[in-house]
Amino acid sequence: MNNIKSFFKNNKKTLATVGVTAAVIALPSLAFAANTATTGTGDLLQSQNTTVTNTFGANSSMVRWIYFGEVFMSLIAYWKVRSPMVFVGLIMVMIFTRIAFGLIG
The missing domain is CATH 1.10.287 (Helix Hairpins)
Structure with a gap:
């Protein structure tokens, strides 16, 4: 358990960067999926x-x-x-x- 705590403690910047990157990638996809579900539009292509x-x-x-x-x-x-x-x-x-x-x- 101490190894896990020390890993998170020593790699705060890296973990924050990974989290922000994942959010930046995921949020537009989620917004597009929510927009398609609410407007009822199909595949335009x-x-x-x-x-x-x-x-x-x-x-x-x-x-x-x-x-x-x-x-x-x-x-x-x-x-x-x-x-x-x-x-x-x-x-x-x-x-x-x-x-x-x-x-x-």
């Missing part, structure tokens, strides 16, 4: 879902261009460092890109 999916979805041209960029940058990185581990990083970035764009679309 609902009509744009197909546009976002077609532009940034898993089968969009944006993904193809990002893959081209990833391969190009990996080739440049391999040329600079001559390490085959660059291509392992390429595979990891491609998997992350596939998952991220799958979640978007």
